[in-house]
Amino acid sequence: MGLADDISAAVTDVVCSDWDVRTGTVVPGTDDVKLKNGAVELDAVYLYADLADSTGLARDFTKKTAAKVIRSYLDATCRVIRARGGEIRSFDGDRVMAIFIGDSKNSDAAKCGLQINYVVNEIVRPKIEANLPAIKNKGFVIKHCVGIDAGKAFVVRGGVRGHNDLVSIGRSPNVAAKLSDVRSSYRTYITKAVFDRLNEKSKYGGEDKKLMWDGPATLKVGGEDMSVYRSTWHWKP
Helix, strand or coil, X not given: CCHHHHHHHHHHHHHCCCCEEEECCCCCCHXXXXXXXXXXXXXXXEEEEEEXXXXXXXXXXXXXXXXXXXXXXXXXXXXXXXXXXXXXXXXXXXXXXXXXXXXXXXXXXHHHHHHHHHHHHHHHHHHHHHHXXXXXXXXXXXXXXXXXXXXXXXXXXXEECCXXXXXXXXXXXXXXXXXXXXXXXXXXXXXXXXXXXXXXXXXXXXXXXXXXCEEEEEEEECCEEXXXXXXXXXXXX
């Protein structure tokens, strides 16, 4: 059989077979999901954290400088995610995806987003500008965005034996990813589904207990008008 025949047989096997689905009580790792039509259904909150303008970073600076900036951002972001109970499950260049489950998953993810904003503004950016003078001299400003949504998703293994990874399929991971692409003065975006489930501490901040989230606002996400809340607040870890 040639390659085209192999591909045809593999696709037929996938589309004509039923999923072997189980409900997940923990965020699965790669080996926890069967490669052949295995799926774990999660009721989860998805968080995507994305460094802005990595194209300009790669274009205007040396590879070593760009790599230091991206790695610094991802290192700091991942430390916050893990501290807030999130499970990191994928990287895409300058973007990281995490999954939160459990009774406080919405509040944990929202707090994580605000804490990422703190570490980017108060730690990552000053450290980079102090130690990589080309960044500041050329006027490159380190910015980011975090998108968060809640809902049920399928976690499956994509790829072939020996070359595969987990893929989350569903509305919530897709929306969270698109929200992390928004470029504005706001740094954290959550959907109304997440906002409605926040505890008081993740909703109000400061000594005067101000609402940390602006909204609801209507934002077009993937061609759909969606109700979202946005924040510029940062929260020290």
